[in-house]
Amino acid sequence: MVSQFQPAGPAMEMGTAFSVQHLSFFYGQERVLTDVSLDIPQRRITSIVGPSGCGKSTFLRVLNRLYEVVPSARAVGQVWFEGRDILARGTDVVDLRRRVGMVFQKPNPFPKSVYENVAYAPRIHGVRKRRVLYDIVARALGQAALWEEVHTRLGKSAFDLSGGQQQRLCIARALAMEPKVILMDEPTSALDPTATAKIEDLITVLKDTYTVVIVTHNMQQAARVSDLAAVFLTGGEMVEYDETNRIFENPNDKRVEDYVTGKFG
Amino acid sequence: MRSEVRSRIGEHTVRWIMGACAGVSLLALGLIVLFLFREGMPVFRTVSLGGFLGGRFWFPTSEPPSLGILPMILGSGLVTGFALLVAVPLGIGTALFVGEVAPASARNPLKVAVEMLAGVPSVVYGFFGLMIVVPWLQATLNLPTGQTALTASLLLGIMAVPTVASIAEDAVAAVPDTWREASLALGATRWQTLRSVVVPAARSGLLAGTLLGMGRAVGETMTVLMVSGNSPTLPPVLGWPVRTLTATIALEMAETPVGSPHYHALFAVGGVLFLFTLTLNVVGELVGNRIRRLA
Amino acid sequence: MNRVWSQRTAFALLGLSALAVFAALAVVLGFVTVRGAPAISWEFLSAFPRRGMTEGGIFPALLGTFYLVLGTVIVSLPLGVGAAIYLAEYAEQRSWIRVVRIGVNNLAAVPSIVFGLFGLAFFVKALGLGVSILSGALTLGLMVMPLLIRSTEEALNAVPKEFREGALALGATRWQAVRSVVLPVAVPGILTGAILAVGRAAGETAPIMFTAAAFYTPRLPRSPLDEVMALPYHLYVMATESTAFWRTRHLQFGTALVLLGLVLILYLWAAVWRARIRRRKRW
Numbered sequence: 088m089v090s091q092f093q094p095a096g097p098a099m100e101m102g103t104a105f106s107v108q109h110l111s112f113f114y115g116q117e118r119v120l121t122d123v124s125l126d127i128p129q130r131r132i133t134s135i136v137g138p139s140g141c142g143k144s145t146f147l148r149v150l151n152r153l154y155e156v157v158p159s160a161r162a163v164g165q166v167w168f169e170g171r172d173i174l175a176r177g178t179d180v181v182d183l184r185r186r187v188g189m190v191f192q193k194p195n196p197f198p199k200s201v202y203e204n205v206a207y208a209p210r211i212h213g214v215r216k217r218r219v220l221y222d223i224v225a226r227a228l229g230q231a232a233l234w235e236e237v238h239t240r241l242g243k244s245a246f247d248l249s250g251g252q253q254q255r256l257c258i259a260r261a262l263a264m265e266p267k268v269i270l271m272d273e274p275t276s277a278l279d280p281t282a283t284a285k286i287e288d289l290i291t292v293l294k295d296t297y298t299v300v301i302v303t304h305n306m307q308q309a310a311r312v313s314d315l316a317a318v319f320l321t322g323g324e325m326v327e328y329d330e331t332n333r334i335f336e337n338p339n340d341k342r343v344e345d346y347v348t349g350k351f352g
Numbered sequence: 353m354r355s356e357v358r359s360r361i362g363e364h365t366v367r368w369i370m371g372a373c374a375g376v377s378l379l380a381l382g383l384i385v386l387f388l389f390r391e392g393m394p395v396f397r398t399v400s401l402g403g404f405l406g407g408r409f410w411f412p413t414s415e416p417p418s419l420g421i422l423p424m425i426l427g428s429g430l431v432t433g434f435a436l437l438v439a440v441p442l443g444i445g446t447a448l449f450v451g452e453v454a455p456a457s458a459r460n461p462l463k464v465a466v467e468m469l470a471g472v473p474s475v476v477y478g479f480f481g482l483m484i485v486v487p488w489l490q491a492t493l494n495l496p497t498g499q500t501a502l503t504a505s506l507l508l509g510i511m512a513v514p515t516v517a518s519i520a521e522d523a524v525a526a527v528p529d530t531w532r533e534a535s536l537a538l539g540a541t542r543w544q545t546l547r548s549v550v551v552p553a554a555r556s557g558l559l560a561g562t563l564l565g566m567g568r569a570v571g572e573t574m575t576v577l578m579v580s581g582n583s584p585t586l587p588p589v590l591g592w593p594v595r596t597l598t599a600t601i602a603l604e605m606a607e608t609p610v611g612s613p614h615y616h617a618l619f620a621v622g623g624v625l626f627l628f629t630l631t632l633n634v635v636g637e638l639v640g641n642r643i644r645r646l647a
Numbered sequence: 648m649n650r651v652w653s654q655r656t657a658f659a660l661l662g663l664s665a666l667a668v669f670a671a672l673a674v675v676l677g678f679v680t681v682r683g684a685p686a687i688s689w690e691f692l693s694a695f696p697r698r699g700m701t702e703g704g705i706f707p708a709l710l711g712t713f714y715l716v717l718g719t720v721i722v723s724l725p726l727g728v729g730a731a732i733y734l735a736e737y738a739e740q741r742s743w744i745r746v747v748r749i750g751v752n753n754l755a756a757v758p759s760i761v762f763g764l765f766g767l768a769f770f771v772k773a774l775g776l777g778v779s780i781l782s783g784a785l786t787l788g789l790m791v792m793p794l795l796i797r798s799t800e801e802a803l804n805a806v807p808k809e810f811r812e813g814a815l816a817l818g819a820t821r822w823q824a825v826r827s828v829v830l831p832v833a834v835p836g837i838l839t840g841a842i843l844a845v846g847r848a849a850g851e852t853a854p855i856m857f858t859a860a861a862f863y864t865p866r867l868p869r870s871p872l873d874e875v876m877a878l879p880y881h882l883y884v885m886a887t888e889s890t891a892f893w894r895t896r897h898l899q900f901g902t903a904l905v906l907l908g909l910v911l912i913l914y915l916w917a918a919v920w921r922a923r924i925r926r927r928k929r930w
């Protein structure tokens with residue numbers, strides 16, 4: 088089967104991973120995102136920041152269409168990815184999601200062994216040969232800086248790992264399907280500072296290969312890891328989007344200044 | 353690549369198969385209605401609706417047959433009514449005790465006991481009743497026979513306890529803890545809290561449990577068949593044998609020629625039972641739904 | 648002080664009603680066990696009834712109940728689990744789901760004797776399956792289906808949504824997510840529900856009276872279209888209709904004990920298993 092997605096399709100500039108145009112989002116009648124437009128570049132780290140409930144997670148879930156698990160959810164506008172508007176009818180969401188991996192706020196390994204967790208995606212996408220599978224798992228665990236810690240207990244339950252290890256396992260699980268993009272929804276908010284530091288290091292390494300979009304509550308984290316930042320405010324408006332440094336040093340919008348300096352949020 | 357194509361076609365098929373499985377329950381319900389109707393309606397060639405429901409005599413095999421089920425309707429009503437007098441206090445009392453009073457360590461054994469009580473097959477209740485309760489009541493109350501409406505009511509009452517208790521327990525558990533805490537913080541005792549906050553809040557759930565318990569008692573067959581004496585007397589009396597709707601079907605269906613007025617009459621009795629329990633269930637659901645929305 | 652005493656009285660009354668429930672169970676169990684135990688022997692379990700069912704054992708009834716229950720599981724488990732998966736996992740069509748749910752609830756409330764009538768009219772007569780294991784199993788299968796649907800749905804709903812989303816985000820189709828992540832987690836819960844359904848089916852008399860059960864069969868069933876003896880029906884006829892029923896009381900108590908024991912062991916097993924699932928849960 089030929090994929091619907093063609094890297095660098097006509098409607099996008101070179102180097103853009105997602106081109107979001109006039110995106111609005113509704114849960115039933117309630118509007119959660121209001122006319123959001125931005126281009127997310129390839130192989131950079133873009134952070135989404137903003138106060139609680141402003142629609143950050145929702146925005147992320149539009150990018151892999153995971154919002155569809157909520158029956159009342161509805162997205163309007165266009166989101167171009169590899170030459171295709173993913174909100175258009177007929178988009179193959181399965182194909183989309185194997186190109187766009189996701190890491191959740193709370194580590195959510197499956198109740199299976201470490202190995203089976205990482206092998207999950209390649210398996211359902213048709214890899215059968217044990218040797219090939221093993222190589223994929225080993226490489227993904229290596230990329231997630233977890234191989235050293237777990238290679239002796241690949242057969243153990245994923246729940247035997249620490250929280251930070253579980254989260255890196257979830258990253259490895261996403262990497263194993265060799266996606267183009269990795270979406271992360273507050274990936275360190277459930278972790279202690281040491282585990283957080285490891286994940287942040289990992290994220291900065293990942294950007295050489297992957298496009299990373301990360302939602303975070305934590306301004307310092309956004310400043311540390313991201314190249315670009317998009318600031319959302321309550322009501323689901325995106326009020327500023329630029330190089331992270333620029334936003335933090337010299338915000339254009341008064342509300343953003345208040346937010347980044349901690350006056351509210 | 354090919355396996356992917358297959359898995360996505362499979363996705364559609366699976367959805368259809370699961371949907372069809374879900375439809376089977378509806379289909380079954382529809383077929384039950386259809387067949388009760390088809391086999392029951394012809395009785396009204398022999399007897400009018402009023403004569404059927406209000407008729408005082410049940411002589412299905414005489415010529416011409418008398419097909420009045422009033423004694424059985426009243427019999428079922430009497431037995432069920434008194435069964436509820438046993439089941440409702442015991443069921444709600446048990447639910448309140450398990451949910452609100454018992455120490456945590458006693459909760460699970462009690463719940464399991466209630467579940468096991470629900471598991472005892474009705475024919476075993478009937479047998480137990482026949483062997484133990486019937487002679488005991490006969491001796492104690494000095495009755496001519498121990499197979500009476502009262503015997504059936506007692507056993508049915510015990511049998512319906514788990515139904516009432518489990519729904520009542522859900523209703524009580526659905527009352528938010530913050531309400532209890534608010535009441536306790538105002539200096540109320542646990543009993544005052546239970547009586548004036550928890551029970552009123554769970555009221556509709558308790559009512560739903562009662563209605564469903566009633567459905568259970570009306571529909572019960574084997575126990576009643578074995579201990580109630582089965583004579584269609586009018587009016588039915590507590591200390592005397594009675595005949596219920598369910599027992600009538602169980603007793604007579606096997607010996608009835610297919611297609612006779614008697615055969616159709618038994619299906620019509622089934623139809624009456626079906627309509628009655630359906631009504632109870634629908635009302636129970638409507639009442640019960642209110643608590644779920646509240647919680 | 649008054650308040651303290653009114654609480655004590657009230658709680659004591661509530662405790663008494665719980666105690667009454669406990670006592671009822673104990674009394675039924677106790678009587679049946681004490682009077683049934685002497686009848687239990689290897690011969691009782693493995694032999695045919697003899698001399699017009701006044702002597703001998705219950706083997707054909709035991710086997711018949713086993714066949715009926717097996718058939719019931721084969722009929723109802725796939726249908727019930729499928730329906731529950733649809734209700735819990737494919738929630739898009741709200742109105743259809745509401746209709747189905749109403750159907751399931753009302754099917755659960757249909758009296759067992761009405762199932763018996765329906766089985767007679769539909770499976771035995773209209774489909775021409777006759778009085779047979781098949782007719783009985785189909786009737787019982789429809790009867791326990793709501794039970795299975797509810798318990799399966801509960802087991803599926805207890806699976807955290809994070810597992811589903813994790814699988815979907817990795818490009819799994821909905822069915823792949825259900826099959827490879829959700830179902831394995833829910834299986835113990837589904838099986839406890841199935842055990843309860845088996846217990847229920849094994850103990851029911853009214854639905855098989857006109858559809859499957861025979862007073863006496865001289866030989867064991869050879870096909871699903873044969874009629875069978877079954878434990879609950881056997882107990883009923885022995886206690887009320889057989890010749891000289893007053894002379895076979897010990898056999899009746901024995902039969903009751905076997906039936907009650909079978910069913911309660913199943914219920915207890917389900918309860919213990921469920922408690923263990925809850926304890927072992929790591930998410």
Ligand SMILES: Nc1ncnc2c1ncn2[C@@H]1O[C@H](COP(=O)(O)OP(=O)(O)OP(=O)(O)O)[C@@H](O)[C@H]1O
Nearest residue numbers: 114119137138139140141142143144145146157304
């Ligand atoms: N399933 C849902 N149904 C209805 N409304 C929802 C649902 N999920 C989220 N919302 C609403 O949408 C809005 C945005 O939610 P979202 O989770 O995207 O916010 P967020 O920016 O990620 O917040 P947080 O920082 O707390 O994670 C909130 O007002 C929330 O109440």
Ligand SMILES: [Mg+2]
Nearest residue numbers: 143144145272
């Ligand atoms: Mg969020």
